[in-house]
Amino acid sequence: MCGIFAYTGNKGKEAGKILLNGLLSLEYRGYDSAGVYMPESGSVKTTGAVAELRRKLPKDFKGTSGIAHLRWATHGEPSEKNAHPHADCGGEIWVVHNGIIENFKELKEKLSKAGHTFASDSDTEVLAHLVEEHLKNQSAGGGSSSGGKNFEKAALAALNEVRGTYGIALQYKREPDRIIAARMGSPIVLGLGDGEHFIASDPAPILPHTRKVMFLEDGEVAVITPGKHRIFRLDSTTVKRKATEIDWSAEEAQKGGYEHFMLKEIMEGPEVVRNTLRGRLIPAKGFAKLGGLESVTKQLQRIDRIIIVACGTASYAGQVGEYMLEGHARIPVEVEIGSEFRYRKAVVNERTAVIGISQSGETLDTLEALREGKRHGALTLGIVNTVGSTIARETDAGVYNHAGPEISVASTKAFLSQMTALALLTVFLGRQRGMTEKEGREIALALKELPEKIEKILEQRGAIEQLAKKYSKNRDFLYIARTYNFPVALEGALKLKEISYIHAEGCAAGEMKHGPIAMIDGNFPTVAIATKDSVYEKMISNIHEIKARKGPVIAIATEGDREIAKLADDVIHVPKTMEMLSPILNVVPLQLFAYYLAKEKGLNVDRPRNLAKSVTVE
Ligand code: G6P
Numbered sequence: 001m002c003g004i005f006a007y008t009g010n011k012g013k014e015a016g017k018i019l020l021n022g023l024l025s026l027e028y029r030g031y032d033s034a035g036v037y038m039p040e041s042g043s044v045k046t047t048g049a050v051a052e053l054r055r056k057l058p059k060d061f062k063g064t065s066g067i068a069h070l071r072w073a074t075h076g077e078p079s080e081k082n083a084h085p086h087a088d089c090g091g092e093i094w095v096v097h098n099g100i101i102e103n104f105k106e107l108k109e110k111l112s113k114a115g116h117t118f119a120s121d122s123d124t125e126v127l128a129h130l131v132e133e134h135l136k137n138q139s140a141g142g143g144s145s146s147g148g149k150n151f152e153k154a155a156l157a158a159l160n161e162v163r164g165t166y167g168i169a170l171q172y173k174r175e176p177d178r179i180i181a182a183r184m185g186s187p188i189v190l191g192l193g194d195g196e197h198f199i200a201s202d203p204a205p206i207l208p209h210t211r212k213v214m215f216l217e218d219g220e221v222a223v224i225t226p227g228k229h230r231i232f233r234l235d236s237t238t239v240k241r242k243a244t245e246i247d248w249s250a251e252e253a254q255k256g257g258y259e260h261f262m263l264k265e266i267m268e269g270p271e272v273v274r275n276t277l278r279g280r281l282i283p284a285k286g287f288a289k290l291g292g293l294e295s296v297t298k299q300l301q302r303i304d305r306i307i308i309v310a311c312g313t314a315s316y317a318g319q320v321g322e323y324m325l326e327g328h329a330r331i332p333v334e335v336e337i338g339s340e341f342r343y344r345k346a347v348v349n350e351r352t353a354v355i356g357i358s359q360s361g362e363t364l365d366t367l368e369a370l371r372e373g374k375r376h377g378a379l380t381l382g383i384v385n386t387v388g389s390t391i392a393r394e395t396d397a398g399v400y401n402h403a404g405p406e407i408s409v410a411s412t413k414a415f416l417s418q419m420t421a422l423a424l425l426t427v428f429l430g431r432q433r434g435m436t437e438k439e440g441r442e443i444a445l446a447l448k449e450l451p452e453k454i455e456k457i458l459e460q461r462g463a464i465e466q467l468a469k470k471y472s473k474n475r476d477f478l479y480i481a482r483t484y485n486f487p488v489a490l491e492g493a494l495k496l497k498e499i500s501y502i503h504a505e506g507c508a509a510g511e512m513k514h515g516p517i518a519m520i521d522g523n524f525p526t527v528a529i530a531t532k533d534s535v536y537e538k539m540i541s542n543i544h545e546i547k548a549r550k551g552p553v554i555a556i557a558t559e560g561d562r563e564i565a566k567l568a569d570d571v572i573h574v575p576k577t578m579e580m581l582s583p584i585l586n587v588v589p590l591q592l593f594a595y596y597l598a599k600e601k602g603l604n605v606d607r608p609r610n611l612a613k614s615v616t617v618e
Helices: 015-029 050-056 106-112 123-140 148-160 261-267 270-276 291-302 312-330 364-375 390-394 413-432 437-458 461-470 484-499 507-514 536-547 565-568 579-600
Strands: 003-008 033-038 040-044 066-073 093-101 165-171 178-184 189-192 194-200 210-216 221-225 229-233 305-310 331-338 352-360 377-385 395-398 474-479 502-508 526-529 553-558 572-573
Touching: 003 015, 003 093, 003 165, 003 178, 015 033, 015 050, 015 066, 015 194, 033 050, 033 093, 040 050, 066 165, 093 123, 106 123, 123 148, 123 165, 123 229, 148 178, 148 221, 178 194, 189 229, 194 221, 194 352, 261 579, 270 413, 270 437, 291 377, 291 395, 291 413, 305 312, 312 331, 312 352, 312 413, 312 484, 312 579, 352 364, 364 377, 364 390, 377 413, 390 395, 395 413, 413 437, 413 507, 413 579, 437 572, 437 579, 461 572, 461 579, 474 484, 474 507, 474 536, 484 502, 484 526, 484 579, 502 507, 507 536, 526 536, 526 579, 536 553, 536 565, 553 565, 553 579, 572 579
Parallel strands: 305 331, 305 352, 352 377, 377 395, 474 502, 474 526, 526 553, 553 572
Antiparallel strands: 003 066, 003 194, 033 040, 033 066, 093 165, 165 178, 178 221, 189 194, 189 210, 221 229
16 A cells, blocks of 8 residues: 655755655555655656665755655556656645545546646646645735745645545645645654654654654644644644654564565464463453453443454454354354445444454554444444554554564464454453353463464474475365354465465355355365364365365364375364364464465565555545
């Protein structure tokens, strides 16, 4: 997803270098083109990577301020012409933008009639022309550009005219040290340095310079100069905001010695589960303590139904959560994809809790689904990894994952932590609703043992790599499982699709006979999750059905299960745990399998084509 970074400073630092390094730390969001503008030097854009942008910069590309952008196409194909920053007719007003200007067509028409000429197909460009138009009208009315007031006024007037979502940074050639940022739906963070200020779409590019940040809310505008920052609303009223100290290090976002972020993040699994559990379990009493939910204890007692909203991998964690919460806390749960829930007329009331699960805390469809729940009086909760993100701030209460920043586009460690948080929530709510102390204790103890068990799976990564090599020529895969592991089958297939571009389908093993089995032949392998649980025998029957059609089978089986080796072509063994927690173990070999297959194919594992880490458009 698009990334913004802007800098203004009076410390004699080279802004070009700062901006490019900032873009590098935003690369993980996924992008198709990049660009930078500095008032003293002009603008350079590329459809390539940031490294290519660096190569293209002329030697004398220098300055003390500027705006930079990574684009992920929404309006107009990925091209140099459509890359940001975009400018007005005079090449004086420059803008970088995340989001979508919904009324750009009508604005473009109006501006074209007024004599503006457009250089791109992008919706963003209208913003620059709109500011230009307002500046022109002001000077026609006799205004002068003293202290940047006219630029600010023109920017504010333009922002009040656009509809849609945006995180933007604007710069005016005649006032090079001033940058205006605004937020409506797409995140904007200010970085507060000493004699320098930053604007970015997330804290990553700011952290090497300062840990002091401020998050803008929707409808807010910020003006930064090297020595000052101000925040106000679209109606010009002043906003007073305290700075937040970000405590994760920039190094945490490095690869830590692994070839790819994805492998590093899979290898972090044990630590991530430990971090999600830390301080939250009282095993002796069979309790879970979730400090983030204390403020809504009373409301939680009133709820009679939970709706989980999420997208992508997070939605599969939600489905696992549905099985956990219904199976052990006996609360009715539904899981909805954010983009569906927000547009249908779901029955929601004040006895409903809508829980949004999101690694980034910025996924627009999840956010809007939560807002929809709130409009109907529901209690809104978040299971979010990114502290200070929009979902974290807008929900009534929540549970942080504590998984650390996830860089690889394909989510792995966040998925483990989401399921762990849902298990904690199951104990937390269950114990308020009739779960016995014995059952609470059993889950708590099993949760505590998970990290070591994940380690045992990770030790087998060499064997899983060999397996990936063996199957790397296959073009289609089926993933099957039942009950708790059905969502894991869906997630296993998603992981394979997103990073290796191999066709994969997940299906409930019981549904296989209603369609998918027709595809099975000797070239169509099936990954079957068949660990020892309440549906083990059923899974064995399904494996027989596949073998009868000559389909190769890779089984995920419980340690010590030797029988299954007689049936399946290949077996990956995982330690035994409670059925409810088995997804947290069983997904790990599937993540590794997808990783090694994509690596074997020489693909860009961390930045798969067409995908973005943080999807802040619908
Ligand atoms: C994108 C990412 C996925 C992620 C999904 C939801 O599609 O590529 O890995 O699962 O968004 O993201 P969230 O940040 O809300 O968990």
